[in-house]
Amino acid sequence: MPVSVEDLEKTLRSAIKVEYLxxxxxxxxxxxxxxILVVSDAFEGKGTLARHRFVNEILKxxxxxMHAFSQKSLTVKQYQATLN
Structure with missing residues (x-):
């Protein structure tokens, strides 16, 4: 059965507080x-590798x-900086 956007979204949102997805x-x-791009304060204090492992564990x-999966995981502050 293929993975759906809804499956991924529901699983992420139930595991962490997501500000933007x-x-x-x-x-x-x-x-x-x-x-995926996931923005959450749950990533505060974690480096890039730790964030990726965290998300990978949630979505394992x-x-x-899947054949391929890539992610960008940012804190709210980092995400807001990309908008300016």
Whole structure:
């Protein structure tokens, strides 16, 4: 069964407080390749690798079903800086 945007969103939002979330299916709808941007203060004080491991652990059941997965994990402060 392919992974859906809704599955990923529901799982992330139930695990951490998400301020902003963008999920892009890069597999033309077959659910095998996703790119996400997740913004949360849950990442405060964590380096990039720790953030990626944190998100990967939350989504591990889905990631194991995908061909490709990439993420960008930012704190709210970092995200706001990208908007300016």
């Amino acid at each position: 963008e999920i892009v299916d890069e597999s033309s709808g077959c659910g095998e390749s996703y790119r 059941d889905y990631i194991s079903q």
